[in-house]
Amino acid sequence: xxxxFCLVGTVVAEKKPNLQxxxxxxSSIPLDLAGLVLRLLPAHADRARFASVCLQWRAAARQxxxxxxxxxxxxxxGTFYSLPYTKPFRFPGCxxxxxxxxxxxxxxxxxxxxxxxxxPFSRETVTLPPLSSVRLRPPNxxxxxxxxxxxxxxxxxxxxxxxxxxxxxxxxxxxxxxxxLVAALVGIGYTSQILMCQxxxxxxxxxxxxxxxxxxxxxxxxxxxxxLTKGENLLVVNISDDHCTGDPQVSRIGQVIKGDPWYSIAxxxxxxxxxxxxxxxxxxxxxxxxxxxxxxxxxxxxxxxxVAGWSAFEVFKADFEHSRWISVSTVGANQVLFLGRRCSxxxxxxxxxxxxxxxxxLDDDEENRMEYGYDKENASFGxxxxxxxxxxxxxxxxxxxxxxxxxxAAWLFPHD
Numbered sequence: 001x002x003x004x005f006c007l008v009g010t011v012v013a014e015k016k017p018n019l020q021x022x023x024x025x026x027s028s029i030p031l032d033l034a035g036l037v038l039r040l041l042p043a044h045a046d047r048a049r050f051a052s053v054c055l056q057w058r059a060a061a062r063q064x065x066x067x068x069x070x071x072x073x074x075x076x077x078g079t080f081y082s083l084p085y086t087k088p089f090r091f092p093g094c095x096x097x098x099x100x101x102x103x104x105x106x107x108x109x110x111x112x113x114x115x116x117x118x119x120p121f122s123r124e125t126v127t128l129p130p131l132s133s134v135r136l137r138p139p140n141x142x143x144x145x146x147x148x149x150x151x152x153x154x155x156x157x158x159x160x161x162x163x164x165x166x167x168x169x170x171x172x173x174x175x176x177x178x179x180x181l182v183a184a185l186v187g188i189g190y191t192s193q194i195l196m197c198q199x200x201x202x203x204x205x206x207x208x209x210x211x212x213x214x215x216x217x218x219x220x221x222x223x224x225x226x227x228l229t230k231g232e233n234l235l236v237v238n239i240s241d242d243h244c245t246g247d248p249q250v251s252r253i254g255q256v257i258k259g260d261p262w263y264s265i266a267x268x269x270x271x272x273x274x275x276x277x278x279x280x281x282x283x284x285x286x287x288x289x290x291x292x293x294x295x296x297x298x299x300x301x302x303x304x305x306x307v308a309g310w311s312a313f314e315v316f317k318a319d320f321e322h323s324r325w326i327s328v329s330t331v332g333a334n335q336v337l338f339l340g341r342r343c344s345x346x347x348x349x350x351x352x353x354x355x356x357x358x359x360x361x362l363d364d365d366e367e368n369r370m371e372y373g374y375d376k377e378n379a380s381f382g383x384x385x386x387x388x389x390x391x392x393x394x395x396x397x398x399x400x401x402x403x404x405x406x407x408x409a410a411w412l413f414p415h416d
Contacts, residue, residue, distance in 0.1 A: 141208030232259025282346035
């Protein structure tokens with residue numbers, strides 16, 4: 001009996017289940033479930049942290065077709081904000097301070113030996129020619145001058161030849177149209193010209209005798225490059241290839257829409273209206289956004305700088321068939337416009353519970369292009385609700401000092 005008991009006890013002991021659960025790790029979560037979690041993360045910073053957990057999650061982040069994240073706010077001192085968070089951060093390894101413009105996910109760094117586009121997310125770099133290397137068309141172009149009342153003036157109007165040697169020459173807008181085409185608005189103050197190049201090329205191309213204009217913005221829309229002037233004229237830039245070098249060049253600039261403009265207006269009650277214009281694509285349409293800034297002049301009857309007050313926004317859609325701007329009351333029920341001098345985009349954020357028909361805007365004024373000043377020491381960004389006409393400051397704690405070194409704040413739009 002004792003032997004039987006021992007044998008039975010041995011059998012029971014062998015069949016006794018293991019009560020210890022297997023050790024689990026984050027990598028054990030199924031990839032489809034990890035993808036569902038990833039889709040709920042609106043901030044680029046959160047998605048980067050997600051991908052850094054383990055190799056499996058990194059693979060999930062690469063395989064998922066994700067909605068666009070919220071843009072980042074870039075400041076010229078190398079500080080970034082990953083919305084909706086209010087804590088500033090810096091990318092490790094590189095400061096990214098001192099950029100002059102931005103386009104999509106690119107920061108633009110002009111140097112004497114070239115112009116460099118740097119993507120702080122992927123660390124990819126693209127080289128463009130320096131502004132000192134510009135191929136003239138025609139090659140023998142020269143600046144023409146005349147004298148009026150003893151003063152030297154451009155004749156018959158300002159062209160690239162009159163401003164190309166200025167030490168104030170800078171890129172105010174850059175558009176990466178395709179892997180083989182980059183366009184830029186380059187100029188001084190209010191006046192600029194359109195330059196083109198191919199990434200990696202040795203020089204830009206410019207029509208030397210074209211009249212420089214007060215370009216407000218430029219956008220690549222449905223395979224064509226469009227430019228917007230201060231007079232609200234929409235121009236289409238026709239592009240061809242140079243027969244000798246194969247590099248892109250402007251072949252013709254034509255007017256698509258003649259605007260019905262108004263310029264800065266001063267009233268007797270010491271108020272003044274100024275405006276900014278933006279070009280942005282939303283829901284398949286090309287939009288012009290007119291921002292009216294209501295300014296006040298502190299001292300009546302004396303010359304003093306106007307001070308910016310509240311703003312109003314109007315949105316117009318390009319009607320190419322009838323060559324006109326059409327006023328619209330919506331930019332898309334799920335669309336938020338992020339407007340900036342350097343880069344503007346429409347982003348759908350409805351999947352994150354963010355209402356559409358809103359405009360987030362920056363006070364990013366160009367140096368030597370300011371018609372007014374500010375009475376607040378710090379700058380930030382605001383949001384305008386198109387439906388209600390109301391304003392709000394989304395994150396009052398996101399701010400930076402208004403000074404020449406910090407005026408070039410910009411939106412950055414990650415790829416994923």
